[in-house]
Amino acid sequence: MADNLKGIGVLIRQLLKSFNSPDLPFELTIQSKVPSERGMGSSAATAVALVRGFFNLFEKPLTRSRLLALADVEEQITHGNPSGLDAATASSEAPIWFVKNQINEQIEFHSSDLFLVIADSGIKGKTSEAVSLVHNNVVTNSDVAVPLIDQLGTIADSAKDALASADKKQLGMLMNQSQHHLSKLGVSTDTLDDFCRIAVANNALGAKLTGSGLGGCMISLTDNQRDAQIISTKLRQAGATQTWIQSFENYEYSTGEAHDNLVN
Incomplete structure (x- = not known):
């Protein structure tokens, strides 16, 4: 293998x-x-x-x-x-x-009219390097890095509420804020930053990298399929090796808990 x-x-x-x-x-x-x-x-x-x-x-x-x-x-x-x-x-x-070492909680999700546009930068993500980079920033530049990390946690909390209330504009704004902070932490790349700008310039509600960064994919959010298709095309023209459009339809859930039941 x-x-x-x-x-x-x-x-x-x-x-x-x-x-x-x-x-x-x-x-x-x-x-x-x-x-x-x-x-x-x-x-x-x-x-x-x-x-x-x-x-x-x-x-x-x-x-x-x-x-x-x-x-x-x-x-x-x-x-x-x-x-x-x-x-x-x-x-x-x-x-x-998801919170590490805690039972996974099923979240309320009431945004079934949204679309996610995913763009592959063609660059392999570097998880270990990204983790080391953030760790080094915390050690050597804690005055900047620690507040950014804390703010990313707050953004995640707010995004959970935005999904539950179907506040798509707030969700998009939070994605943009997250990308800004991730970029300042050094885990974004010029390509991912460009992809985010292109998506937002073409009516995306928000855009950010996904995964650990230093490569990998960008995700952007839109509230209609036409904009999603336009964004997808623009991103491929800008160098994305692959793009996908994922509808949120059929992903609407109410609150519950993921217990330790038998799974398929």
């Missing part, structure tokens, strides 16, 4: 060992339209699918906590010190509010 699949290999061996079948012959095919190393949760989605697949193969029940613990085996190798956000999101059927 390629070096970028090292975590997958370790996960598979651990799964086979846990089922007392370390020498089981099998053929595994992975097909994914989610680009890797772009801040899109590709590795976590693959890990979640693998765990579910092997538990299905051995006809064993799988709890959510067990699923996330096993997916973390792969994520620890791929990302070093992952928060757990990607696996929790990839394995959830509903939008969630």
Whole structure:
């Protein structure tokens, strides 16, 4: 297996060992339209699918906590010190509010008329470098970095409320603020900054990088499909290697909790 699949290999061996079948012959095919190393949760989605697949193969029940613990085996190798956000999101059927080491809370989500435009910069994200960069900024320039990080937390809290109240203008403004702070922290790039400006100039409600930064993808928000298509075209013209348009339709939920129930 390629070096970028090292975590997958370790996960598979651990799964086979846990089922007392370390020498089981099998053929595994992975097909994914989610680009890797772009801040899109590709590795976590693959890990979640693998765990579910092997538990299905051995006809064993799988709890959510067990699923996330096993997916973390792969994520620890791929990302070093992952928060757990990607696996929790990839394995959830509903939008969630994620706080590390806490039970995932299903959030209210009443913005089904919105569209997300995703643009791939074509540059691999650099999670470990981004984490180190922010850490160094906190150590060497704490007067600037710490308030920015605190403000990003406040923005996340406000975005949760904006999703619940379907306040799309507020949500877009919060995305723009987040991107500004992320750029000041040094984890954005000129390309991602340009993509954000292009999106906003073409009627996006807001735009920001996604993932750890230093590459990867940008996401922008719009309230109609026509603007989404225009933004998508403009971003490809500006150098985006791929773009996707995702409707929020069918993603409307009321508050509940993601308990430790059996998962498919």
